[in-house]
Amino acid sequence: MPRIKDLPKLDRPRERFLEKGPDALSKSELLAILIGSGIKGKNVKQLSEQVVRKFRNKFLDIIVDDLLEIPGIGEAKALQIVSALALVKRFYEELGPKDNIVLSAQDAVSLTSEIRDKKKEYLVCLYLNARNALLKKEVISIGTLDKSLIHPREVFGPAVELRAAGVVLLHNHPSGDVGPSKQDIEVVNKIIEAGKIMGVNVIDFIIVSESDIHSIFTDIQTSKNKTTHYVSDGVQNSLFDLLETEQSAYTPTVKKIHKIYFSLDERVKLGRFQLQNRRFLGNKYKLLGFIEDIANEKCNGFNVFCDIFAGTGVVGERFNEKNIKVIANDFLASNYMPLKAFLGTSKVDFEGIEKKIELLNGLEANEANYFSNHFGGTYFTLENARKIGAIREKIDEIATDENNKAVLITALLYAVDKVANTVGHYDAYRKKLDTIQPLRLLVPDFEPENNVNNEIYKEDANQLIRKISCDVLYIDPPYNSRQYSDAYHLLENLTAWEKPSVHGKAKKMDRTHIKSDYCLQSASKAFADLISNADCKHILLSYNNTGESKDGRSNARIDDEQIINILKSRGEVNIFERDYRAFTTGKSDTDGHTERVFYCKVTK
Incomplete structure (x- = not known):
């Protein structure tokens, strides 16, 4: 691999920066200047390209441990990069108040990135005005989420004081699995019902981990092939409105199979x-x-x-x-x-x-x-x-x-x-x-x-x-x-x-x-x-x-209603079921495990 000093002068990040300024450099070239030197078999430019390619739009949220997973990035280089990001964020925050408009789940997540790697569970509420601009961000609870511990007044008390038009709730899962738990669903339902009574839109409930997010609003809209933006054609729906109108257009035929199948190995030749x-x-x-x-x-x-x-x-x-x-x-x-x-x-x-x-x-x-x-x-x-x-x-x-x-x-x-x-x-x-x-x-x-x-x-x-x-x-x-x-x-x-x-x-x-x-x-x-x-x-x-x-990681990623809605876009759907005990990773057992085959005769 060519060393940086062996490259033409115009291809070296430092020299280009001095001659043409930062706007002439790519993200990876700017990072190369920050890292300073490469590793065996890879110059600093190639190393920085690898880092940018790996994290892409999540670059601003990386932590030291993320960088240490990359061969050649040691603790010193990782600290350099993360410290520089933290410094820039801090100066940016001190520039003064500005409107943070929250129009999607990604917007909300970007405002609460600090909870993604927390070891304890956090419930955070974003209070928004009628333009979906952020009025206030507040931590509602720390610890395991439980409907018996979370009272709606803790969410809607500040909403009334701020005259907020809507709220977005975010909850982190330290386990890394962003699938909604039973407790999550119970809390969401309780808050949605309270929001309807209080006249405050519960726009979204988002579960985050270090590397993934799960938005209930996005899930509902995606299943109906609709926009995932919170405001569309001037209309802001609440989760209550979406869930209330979320009805399956038709019920597919479900056929339960009770036949016993025998798996008899064919005779294998010796060796x-x-x-x-x-x-x-x-x-x-x-x-x-x-x-x-x-x-x-x-x-x-x-x-x-x-x-x-x-x-x-x-x-x-x-x-x-x-x-x-x-x-x-x-x-x-x-x-x-x-x-x-x-x-x-x-x-x-x-x-x-x-x-x-x-x-x-x-x-x-x-x-x-x-x-x-x-x-x-x-x-x-x-x-x-x-x-x-x-x-x-x-x-x-x-x-x-x-x-x-x-x-x-x-x-x-x-x-x-x-x-x-x-x-x-x-x-x-x-x-x-x-x-x-x-x-x-x-x-x-x-x-x-x-x-x-x-x-x-x-x-x-x-x-x-x-x-x-x-x-x-x-x-x-x-x-x-x-x-x-x-x-x-x-x-x-x-x-x-x-x-x-x-x-x-x-x-x-x-x-x-x-x-x-x-x-x-x-x-x-x-x-x-x-x-x-x-x-x-x-x-x-x-x-x-x-x-x-x-273990929540074993729960299905796509629910039945999403599957049926997607398949029926191509034709009529039938479901065949039989009970079955599957080979899992050995860390979890499941109750009520059913193997299903969804059949669709394609007519569209």
């Missing part, structure tokens, strides 16, 4: 493994009969089946026949490789694969390597970790083409799953290292002749949907705020094999580029975009209700 022989969150293997019955009943005679959030790929494989083309897609490389091996490889020399697997199993791995240095003694025994690293290196040497490489990496990923000291994912490892069986790779067992016309992708589903067409679109997105890139970071690292820096006790790499919108507050918006751009005849959506979870 081989099948696609479903892997632990994975949300795996649909035990629900295949349920899904297949619905497809056969509703989608008769299809030729192209698309599994656009394929995960392990078991649903696509269920319909993979010579006369059916399967389109399988997953954003994670550690899912894409098995999809490519099992569903995308139409020509394979199994004898050659067996010889390479035998070679990999026989490798001596006595020296430390990238993988054993980071994951040995925790996720794996030191011996297995050394061997995993050595095998991954060897695969790049002996793979003859991309399909051959996909088959070998898949064999490694499935073998790794068998010896991992985890509960099935890599958010954490078990405290006691008692998984001591040796690593052994097997050969994948599949029928390549069924894969001739299949298409395998590793793309963002919302981008891919604009490029493909199919008869049946099967959608199985993430349900809750748990990012799959967090749960399977180690397998992503092993698959890509770029040997990035890792951080924290769990040894996670930077995963910004593989985060899913379906785990965020914007999930319903992403889903609406996907459905509106789908070129298909039938839509099948797997989306469970996750019941009442003890």
Whole structure:
């Protein structure tokens, strides 16, 4: 990488600043001057570009810990940046009073950024005049939100004194999950009712965390494809008005399925493994009969089946026949490789694969390597970790083409799953290292002749949907705020094999580029975009209700009413239900868990 002093004078931030002034510099160039110097392999300009790209419009709210996650940013540089931001904010606040107009949830959040990283729960109220200008910001309570502790007079007493026309309430969740809790809903309902009596509009109730927000107003308006601005066409609605008029246009048919399905493993050849022989969150293997019955009943005679959030790929494989083309897609490389091996490889020399697997199993791995240095003694025994690293290196040497490489990496990923000291994912490892069986790779067992016309992708589903067409679109997105890139970071690292820096006790790499919108507050918006751009005849959506979870992060991101409203924009909706106990992250249990498949016959 070129050093700053090796760049032409006009490309150096300091020199450009002195010659042309600050307006001639980009944000990253201004930051480069503040940081001062780069790190090994990356000059200061490249480092500052990385920082700006990572935080974007949240740059002003970053804290020291955020910056320490970036390789090369130490405590001194992080303090420099955060101190400079704090200094600018302080001078700006002292310039004098100004009108802060609150027209959206983002406006409200920007005025209360100080509560986002608090360790205790805060309830803050913004009092607004008829122009939605801020009159006052006041902390209503500190501590767990409870309807028995929050009295409406604490919110509306100042509103009467200020002659406020409306209020926006903001509440932080230190846990990081911005899904409304039962207590949140009770408090909101109590305050909304009081606001109607007092004649003060309760405009919005917003839940914030360090990295996410959830606006009730935005959710309601998004579900109706309406503007998320608080004032539209001169009209300011209250949450009471919106909730009072929020009625579903029609009730979809719900069919409860009581049939018992048996998942009988097919006979596996000695020394081989099948696609479903892997632990994975949300795996649909035990629900295949349920899904297949619905497809056969509703989608008769299809030729192209698309599994656009394929995960392990078991649903696509269920319909993979010579006369059916399967389109399988997953954003994670550690899912894409098995999809490519099992569903995308139409020509394979199994004898050659067996010889390479035998070679990999026989490798001596006595020296430390990238993988054993980071994951040995925790996720794996030191011996297995050394061997995993050595095998991954060897695969790049002996793979003859991309399909051959996909088959070998898949064999490694499935073998790794068998010896991992985890509960099935890599958010954490078990405290006691008692998984001591040796690593052994097997050969994948599949029928390549069924894969001739299949298409395998590793793309963002919302981008891919604009490029493909199919008869049946099967959608199985993430349900809750748990990012799959967090749960399977180690397998992503092993698959890509770029040997990035890792951080924290769990040894996670930077995963910004593989985060899913379906785990965020914007999930319903992403889903609406996907459905509106789908070129298909039938839509099948797997989306469970996750019941009442003890851990809020397990609660569904998109509620039933939003799902139904979005799907019915394309045609009539039916819902199929059956009780099911899912494989979770092991930290929470759910009551009333129901697996549902929403079916939409596309007519619009």
